[in-house]
Amino acid sequence: MTEKEQNEVIIEIGGSPDECGVSLCIYGEELVPGEISELLRCLPTSSHLRGERKGPRSPAFDRGAWILETRGEPPMIPEVLTRKLLMMVPSDPEIWKQLHDKFEIQIRYGIHMSGWNKGFGLSRQIIEWIKILRADIEFDIYTYEEEENV
Helix, strand or coil: CCHHHHHCCCCCECCCCCEEEEEEEEEECCCCHHHHHHHHCCCCCEEECCCCECCCCCCECCCEEEEEEEEECCCCCHHHHHHHHHCCCCCCHHHHHHHHHHCEEEEEEEEEEECECCCCCCCHHHHHHHHHHCCEEEEEEEEECCCCCC
């Protein structure tokens, strides 16, 4: 057996996701992105009004959106990315109550991974922080087969 064959990784098990995106999303039919930016003292990564289109042939959006996103690869695990995202917006519960009364608020995780048995956790502190935002939590998980060595 050659040294290369001895050092060849056959499969990886466990660990953090290969890539993660965390987004704070605020949606509503009457949402005006500029008003949300002013209230949160932060510009979104992307936004649109109800009725706008992504492109000339795209259907019109049925509601407005204000989205703030952060992305990373290990060692930027979801916990760290969530903390980074939440530090960009105010933590005043009254602001979030006001937003929650008018709009839908979500924290969305886009998790990308190959292999199997990968995962992550969120600390009690992050969960309490999300609770202040009155946000639902959504997970979009994308798995990819590992490339076979031929």
